[in-house]
Amino acid sequence: MQTNQSLELRQQQHLALTPQLQQSIRLLQLSTLELEQELAQALVDNPLLERVDAEQQYGIEAGDGASASRIAESAMLGFANSSPDDDNDWFPEATESPTLADHLNAQLVMGRSEPRQRALLELLITELDDNGYLSCTLAEFVSYLPAELEISLSEVEAAHQRLLQLEPAGVGARSLAECLLIQLQRYAQEHTLSPELKTAARLAITQHLSLLSTASMQRLAEALGAPLELAQQAYALILSFEAKPGAPWAETVADYVVPDLLLKQVGSGWVVQVNPAVVPRLRLRQLEGWDARSHPQLAEQQQAAQALIRNINNRHITIARVGQTIVDHQRAYFQYGPAALRPLLLRDVAQVLELHESTVSRATRQKYMQTPQGTIELRTLFGEGLRNEDGSAIAPGAVQARISELIAQEPATKPLSDNALSRLLAEEGITVARRTVAKYRDVLGIEAASQRKARSLAAR
Secondary structure, X not given: OOOOOOOOOOOOOOOOOOHHHHHHXXXXXXXXXXXHHHHHHHXXXXXXXEEOHHHHHXXXXXXXXXXHHHHHHHHHHHHHOOOHHHHHHHOOOOOOOOOHHHHHHHHHHHOOOOHHHHHHHHHHHHOEOOOOOEOOOHHHHHHHOOHHHOOOHHHHHHHHHHHOOOOOOOOOOOOHHHHHHHHHHHHHHHOOOOHHHXXXXXXXXXXXXXXXXXXXXHHHHHHHOOOHHHHHHHHHHHHOOOOOOOHXXXXXXXXXXXXXXXXXXXXXXXXXXXXXXXXXXXXXXOOOOOOOOOOHHHHHHHHHHHHHHHHHHHHHHHHHHHHHHHHHHOHHHHHHOHHHOOOEOHHHHHHHXXXXXXXXXXXXXXXXXXXXXXXXXXXXXOEOOEEOOOOOXXXXXXXXXXXXXHHHOOOOOOOOOHHHHXXXXXXXXXXXXXXXXXXHHHHOOOOOHHHHXXXXXXXX
16 A cells, blocks of 8 residues: 655645634623623733723822822821711611521520520520421431530420411421411411311321322312311411411512613604613733833733733723614514514514624623513513514513503402413403413513412411
């Protein structure tokens, strides 16, 4: 076998992603928080890049030492003439919401307990999770304690029984069944219940707890061996109990979203503009006594800083263009609400702006707009339309809004089933299958008809 070597010259075209282009693509898809982190790192890495937001915020022009000194002098005089009590206006005292442990410990202070039992109660309270359940068994709790204390299981059981008597009812339970039984017993002591209803509710909790989640009254009645009406009353009673007694005291962290775009109505039209609060003010730092020949590394840093400033500017321009195109398409949504939402795809916006779909996708990723309907994510304004019998299309968001309206208008004692909702929508020309109605109802966080009916009975 013989091989030959030869040289061959070819011309090919290919797209090369320069570092500047890669940076532009990456910046476009970043959220506001991610962009801030990116800029913070760039300011650390590049000595020729500086941010002027803080200076402009206080009206200090770059290089204006006299203005800076006057601001500092007036600030010092202002603090010198203020009283110590004025600090509270600038730094308000932070208040913390009481926790479940605080609520329970306050009840221990008001009650009468021996020091040893109270200490056990306080330790048991620390073992409660956010829902108010005891996160360990009593035997495990005893094993955690130092042996030299000589605490027996009977002492812990007595302290646990004392814990179960505190408010809210059900706190300290070791399971959902125990939590519901405690609330049933507490309810029976405070209200008049027929023996048949109390027995049926207890039997449903202890033996048919999984069946309660199905909300099937016929199956529950058959399992209890009771009339259908009694099963419905037992289900409504159990549904009125709190499955998570500690949830109201659980700490919740509020998520704040800074909108990238602001929507304003100007006359009969809508105008989108970039939120000035998310636009960083960057500039090149001027250094005296250097040139690109003697400092090649600084020259590279200068090019990188210029590219970053340019790419950030292009990022906001692209987001504003995409946002304006979306608003122009969904004009009726901002005037009449979610029911007027129209079908919209990424390629529709891309065709109008002569951009690639991936660019539109990056420009709408985790981007928010402040509108008269509230602060919304741009992605929520997209959706493939559902085809109706007449060939027209309707956005899923509009269907969800209509389902919510129909359920809000239904009789409390005769809630609309998914089949009934599907028929009502069909009468309005909206063709939606029953399973699609059920899916949209779950998205809206609305319970099934049987559960809504049981809650209305429990509220009586």
